[in-house]
Amino acid sequence: MEITPSAHAAALWVGLHLILLLVLSVLVVRQRQQHHVVIGDGGVPALTQAIRAFGNATEYVPTGLIGLTVLALAGASPLLVHVLGGALFVGRAAHAVGLSRSGESSLPRTVGVVLTWVAYIATAVALIFYAIP
Template identity: 65%
Template sequence: MDPIPAGHALALWAALHILLLLGLSLLVVRQRRRHAVALGDGGVPELACAIRAFGNATEYIPMGLVGLAALTLAGAPPLAVHPAGLVLFGGRLAHAIGLSRSGEASPLRAGGVAATWGAYIYLAVALLFYALP
């Protein structure tokens, strides 16, 4: 018997978010090489967008994963962990794609923010549910 039933769900979403961060990091490196910019964005809009897409993901993903881990440790079943992981991942991916394409507002960016905030709200409510007797 798995001591933490939702542990595999947490592992799945942590792995996918780590891969997303790695992919976004590689996009920054590619833009740096393409434009020969070692530090900062060099005034290159494409590099600035790649840097912000990675930076924004690093601002939101860690707390989302903390929420998923806390939910798992609180004894939530996998079916409570998966929706939050899926919506958080989908939101972060959509936001990253939208921001990587342009620094302007876009439906992907807006949808990504909405999904991320939705996952955060879901996690907060679920954590309160499991925290209160």
């Protein structure tokens, strides 16, 4: 089986998202060690925020990556895969930064949600387009 340029594009975004998830996981571990909390959040706001930043990413990233991968398999252009992968990545990173800095609403969180939803909607529409013969 030949690896297509679209598959290479999807591989890039899957790899970058895995690194993002790993970084967010490390931030949780660091907060746990700093505050001596083994399970839960120990009532520590910074740990709660780190846990939610990681948790929120794990709620959105896998489904987005499945969409990108299926688009690549369906023959979508590498440019489309890159645009959607980039939007999802920037959205998730911005949201994580915003949530890690404050539990309140913030510009990075808002930008993150909007970019994530745009990536989701555009990926869904593209998948439906590619599904129609």
